[in-house]
Amino acid sequence: MSQRRKLTKWLVVLVFLHCIVAGAGFFAPYDPVEQDRERPYLPPMRVHLMDAQNHLHLRPFFYSLRLRTGSFDQYEEDTATIVPLKFFEHGVVYHLLGFAPAHLHLFGASGARIYLLGSDAYGRDQLSRILYGGQVSLLAGLLGAGITLFLGALVGMAAGYYGGWRDELLMRVAELFLALPWLYLLFALRAFLPLAVSPLEAFLLVVVVIGMVGWARPARLVRGVVLSVKERDFVRAARGFGASDIYLLRRHILPETASVLLTQAAILVPQFVLAEMTLSFLGLGVPEPMSSWGSLLASLQQYSVLVSYWWMYLPALAIVPFFLGYLGLASALQHRTSLYKIEEQGGWNLS
């Protein structure tokens, strides 16, 4: 039973994390593309409870930061002005889940901008960019995994069920796909497309490419399962009663592959999020001014950013809880699968 509890625990964690990213508009205090040209590379602001005169404030507050004169990126706290942190503030309009307009934000401040995680080269709020960037990266990962699993299940079932030359052909094609240098493929693909692709086109392109290249592995796994399942008694019996191929695949074989597919999904999503980040890091993802976790990290390619502004590394930390959640889920799923197997097969196949 503890396995089931583990599964629920990881699922809750993941749902929570995804809700934060899906509701980026609410959790982010600002528009992620809005530039504040007076505050480039502003370090994360510190939350205070005690002011300079050692008075305790019940409401957390910030001191606004001002540029040290004659400097480009050195800031100092202006202890004369206290900016109180306010929760459930009205601010910039956003569209929750892409359609519902709203302007309520989790926190904010009137009169000054708050940078909890600092700002980038254009003075854009890093926290807002990480949250909105997560939408791009996670959606790419989820959609990519969806496409991959769909293709993988389709090809795997066809190859395993029909066998013969069809099996040979499909598996050789799968091997070809495994051997493809997909990064170069994407470079080449990009060269054929018109120069300026809109953010949506760029995003779809990334998703399709990620989804297209990954189907070979799940296809082989599914084929293996199908090969063993189609010889089982209940399948033979159903066939004996005159069930059609489609009926057999849908009703008896597909459900047997579900555990493999689910585990694969939990492994593939973080893998594809990483793939999207790699592409964006190399400048092949969504174009500026939109952000994704990969493009946020791209500025670290410059030595000066690497050594001067530590808060530019933070997008790399954002992926850690997500990966942990997905991999925890994958291992819990795998345990559950093997438990079922033990129950079914009487416990002797414990490999």
Added chain:
Amino acid sequence: MRIKRQSRWRGRFAMSLFLACASTVVLPTKTFPRPQQTNAKEELLTLPGEIGHSGGRLVISLRSEPKTLNPLTAADTPSREVIGAMQVDLVHINRATQLTEPALAKSWKISADGLQYTLTLRQGLRFSDGHPLDAEDVLFTFRVYLDENVHATQRDQLIVGGKPITVRMVDAQTLVFQFAKPDGVEERLFDGLAILPRHLLEKPYQEGKLGQLWTTSTPPNEWAGLGPFRLKEYVAGQKLVLERNPYYWKTDTKGNRLPYLDELVFLFVPSADAQVLRFQSGETDIITRLSAENFSVLSHQQRNYTMADAGPGLEYNFLFFNLNDLGEKSSADLTRKRKWFRDVKFRQAISTAVDRDAIVRLVYQGRGAALWGPVTPGNRRWLNNSIPHPARSLDNARALLKQAGFSWPSVSNGELTLVDSDGKPVEFSILTSSSNADRTKMATLIQDDLKQLGMHVQVVPLEFRSLIDRVTQTKEYDACLLGLASFDADPTADLNVWLSSGGTHLWSPSQAHPATTWEAEIDRLMEQQLSTPGYAQRKKLYDRVQEILAENQPMIFLASPDILVGAKNSIGNIHPAVLEPYVLWNVEQLYFRTGAESANR
């Protein structure tokens, strides 16, 4: 004074000891006669400046390997930089004062009609292999430059008024250059024209092999020059080592023969960041062409080196639109967009909306200058100060767009959209070079500026070569953000950019006939300044060119970065200039303050 001299001698001793140890391992023994300090027959040039002491090895990094050591074929910056330390010209432009100075020619005279230049050579000079220099070498050099079969890069600038100049020898020291038309550049023409050794090159020239000669792998004894350094060793992919030319013809005010340094080493370090790391670790002594970000990183951690900001250089960055006339070839989409781009008011509106101060502050960290014309504040002699510097104003930009027939229809989902007179939304893309982070940053700032006018702009970083291909060959682009850096302050250096027939006339290159009246006028003015002698007259003509450019905005000038360099504290006579090669222009005068320190490495 006495103490100083003593320490200098001790330094020299220590240095020669170090070299002696080294020579047993690496140096092949040379049999060249080492000339005396001075020779009565030699007419040497005395340079003012700090008195240094001899010895030492200066290491500097180059972004890429020089493609050649042949001045006839060198076109890339690394080659030019290396050749600059190995070859010299008849008349030289001082990179600090931007004025001409005698070099191999000790004096020159220009006839009243501006058609005849009489140059007098220094006597008793020798090439780096000990062979004497005479007027025959100069005659040979210009014959080679002007020979069509050689395809020398210098040939174009020696065609004045449609005819090649002719050179005639009066006596062993005197040469007469005859021009078909007066040349506005005057004696600046001779800057950068390296004088070649006839005794080494005549045979290959007659065999037609001159173009393939003097690659980086040429053995040092097949190479000779008149510059402060001569070829010593080349290690492919790693470094190029030059050694002191013992026959160099300049001295300091105390009569010591220059250069001070024994060796000049160019390390090939492919990326800017790697160059910074090498400099930080002390592997290289000088760093140039620094970005503002790296400059501030180095400034924060300053230890045994000094960083210097020489002020705005000659590089100007600009945004330009595709104004080419492609006729039927072009797509309907581009034809529609070109209607906007060709409208002066549209270009003016964009220029008015661009926040140049933000570009200077955010891209160059304040180490640069905003531009309203192609001549940067670093080019004091040719800058037209009367060109207006209108402040950024979105309201003015909107008014200009309204006059040009653009409008802002109903606001949909909170986003303002500008539409043209046919009701089509204004959307275009800006190409930038993906290898240049600064320009991509500028484009991203402009993208945000124009969003406030309701224009939807996309920034497309592209690999540099395919970007140039699109701009000059296929002409499939909307707008492009580029930078140009002329190697000389004189307007003639940019002739190819402003003439409508020029290959670098970026917004519409290589036109058969000027497409607009203002382009025709620029053509006329540029041709006129070419053959007008006298700075004042030429300045007036070039001022007018700058005015026309500012009015018509074929290029929307943005900003010019400062020349940022760094050098170890131990190096003396460092005077960074805004002209290339920034620091190495007086390489013969650079020296290490204490000999011991450089020997330690």
